[in-house]
Amino acid sequence: MKFLSELVLMDGESSFLLQKRVALLSAIEEVGSLSRAAKMVPLSYKGAWDMIDSMNNFCPSPVVEKVTGGVGGGGTKLTEYGKNLVKTYEVIYKEHQKFLETISHVTDFESGSLKFFRRFNMQISARNQLVATIQTIQSDKVNATLHMKLKSGYVMTSVITAGAVENLGVKVGDEVIVIFKSNSVLLSTDMDVKLSAMNKLSGVVEKIYLSEINCEVVVNVGGDHIASVVTKSAIEALDIKVGDNINAIIKSSDVMIGK
């Protein structure tokens, strides 16, 4: 499992090699031959062959399928597993670069120390975390109002402190995460309800988890899943079931931003 653990662990001394390995896999996918892929990277044929051999041995499934002989002499192509590996590496690599970039931002080169502590890599308990793009930012001295477009097309409004906007360094066009707790999501079957300073998202009830007191309702809003926790009696009063149209309502001051 050496190759995978390297991929996952990126343990420094070998992550450069790892990059070459992924480059080799990509090249194989492109040209369908190990010898030609080795020339592309570039890498000696033996080096490339050894890499592929060790990958095939150490991974739970082979990364390539090799054909020896035949018309054209044979060839090499990636397995499903190998393709997954390349894709996974690319995602991880990108996130890693983001991590390194953040580090370089908080490091003060002149003093050799960190400018401020920063919790990297934090997961938060909020169930609702949707990807959105910032459309407008209006700030006064204390508060700022942001409008963000979800990938479903819905526009959400968030009111956060102006200081938070400055801290995050968000600007129009940025991709951000819209965050809100599931118990700040109200439900309404009145599809024409008019509310001020509220986000109203129309969707379809996808799942209902019942318990004695509270219930969790998952609403599908244009592909995004929004979780709402309401009391059981509220569910009974609304008389909703899976498949019903429903509005998810979130106060804009309950909406946070992640970047």
Place this chain on the structure above:
Amino acid sequence: MKFLSELVLMDGESSFLLQKRVALLSAIEEVGSLSRAAKMVPLSYKGAWDMIDSMNNFCPSPVVEKVTGGVGGGGTKLTEYGKNLVKTYEVIYKEHQKFLETISHVTDFESGSLKFFRRFNMQISARNQLVATIQTIQSDKVNATLHMKLKSGYVMTSVITAGAVENLGVKVGDEVIVIFKSNSVLLSTDMDVKLSAMNKLSGVVEKIYLSEINCEVVVNVGGDHIASVVTKSAIEALDIKVGDNINAIIKSSDVMIGK
């Protein structure tokens, strides 16, 4: 700036060397001599000397001060800058390890793909992010109630979904981040106020930022700073000023957890 950019960028092929460099610096700090530090790492004297030389040249300030001759033959000790570098490296290294650990959790070894997408390395807009230790977790089917102790000694309560607890994988004793928006913080000068399902934190008004409509009040609660956004009229009604005793009140359902 090669050494620092390596420290910050951890660009794979050289991060192993980097680790040796930091180990060398630590050893110098400990023993006060380059030759003995080299033996500790272990490293050849010339190798160690070259490292230190290149670091001194590439960094904005020298990392060590060397004394040649004298009783005991001289010695080498870290500069302030060098000490900062070691400390910074340790923080970054730890965060990096956490990052890698997270990656290994979301990577499926069997299929070579990611189990699910995960936003690493996210900053969130909430102003109040306090370090705390989990004391108790009570779960029912939908909701979970968590008690967490701040470093000031105050215990805070959070109600989040049981699913969130499971997702985060938090357990009693874990260090977590308590997160809440500044506009879910209410203020009260009645120090004896009794409230159910509420967090009440007694502190001292540290700063007041005024604007036409809203105000931001920073309350010092046993060393932690809690930001509250309230309306200007509320401030006037409370008649508070810097130095006054005050209660910060946060509904437990407004409190989120980060890990």
Place this chain on the structure above:
DNA sequence: TTTCAATATATATTAAGCTATATAGCGATA
């Protein structure tokens, strides 16, 4: 059955980096 271009495999060469080793220089103290 020959051909072809690839895979499969071994060996020699080269390059780089580190180690080992040796020696000169230094300067406060006794």
Place this chain on the structure above:
DNA sequence: TATCGCTATATAGCTTAATATATATTGAAA
């Protein structure tokens, strides 16, 4: 001024890994 243990510096030798090179093997198709 002799001593001591460290820094400063150079060079030869070793280790490792990759490259270059050569050659055998494979099997479908002409």
